[in-house]
Amino acid sequence: MDIRVQGPGPTSPFLSARDLFETEHDLSLPVYVRLRDDPDVRTWAGHYDDRHVLNISRQAASSAMARELALHEFSHMARYEQAHPSHTQSIEEVLYLALAGRRVERRKLAHCHQIANHMKDIYADDITLSVGPGEKLLAYLESSLAAAIADRPDTPARPGLERLSPSADPDITAVNAAFALALAERHDLVDDDHRLYDLAHVAAMDAPDVDFEGFKRRFRELARDPDSSAYRQVLVDATRSYVGGEGPAAD
Structure with a gap:
């Protein structure tokens, strides 16, 4: 599972979430993590032909819920790839x-x-x-x-x-x-x-x-x-x- 964090910010929550996710699942497309400056932006996943994009504020990415938020969005990506x-x-x-x-x-x-x-x-x-x-x-x-x-x-x-x-x-x-x-x-x-x-x-x-x-x-x-x-x-x-x-x- 290929994760690419775009911009300065924490990477460990996304890598930790990937390690958990990969115990039972995988993604075919790479995941681009887009860290946004707006603290009010909600965490959401975008899906494209060649990648997934995880949009998250820097504040959320530094919070105690960061790993869980990332894991949740990886799960959405998996459901999308499954055509659920x-x-x-x-x-x-x-x-x-x-x-x-x-x-x-x-x-x-x-x-x-x-x-x-x-x-x-x-x-x-x-x-x-x-x-x-x-x-x-x-x-x-x-x-x-x-x-x-x-x-x-x-x-x-x-x-x-x-x-x-x-x-x-x-x-x-x-x-x-x-x-x-x-x-x-x-x-x-x-x-x-x-x-x-x-x-x-x-x-x-x-x-x-x-x-x-x-x-x-x-x-x-x-x-x-x-x-x-x-x-x-x-x-x-x-x-x-x-x-x-x-x-x-x-x-």
């Missing part, structure tokens, strides 16, 4: 099939993209968690959910949760909580008394119109090796569940 349905299915096609003839709020459409990304992350992390420990990922999910709950607009901050900004949408926060808990349960990362359950319960209570249990079940029980048709239908069903209403099947 989660990484080849067009979300625009899914939105057309699920929502044709309906009027949908722009924020809800953005949330549908997030739901599709969660499903991609489930399949990437099936690889990530097969080669590396899950403790840091679990802590990250817990802290992110706690921050989102504290950010809920028009709601007083709960004890132990510091409000950061009134920006988190309670509906997608509930879906995010379902994703976090589903991933943790799928890989046996949590005991029954873990704080993530309490946080997820609060998020679900804050969004009574969201089928929290349904989304948790969908995420947790995603088939390990779906065909493209089955995966498309799962996405269509999840989109309709979130937006509401009925419609024709995807096929």
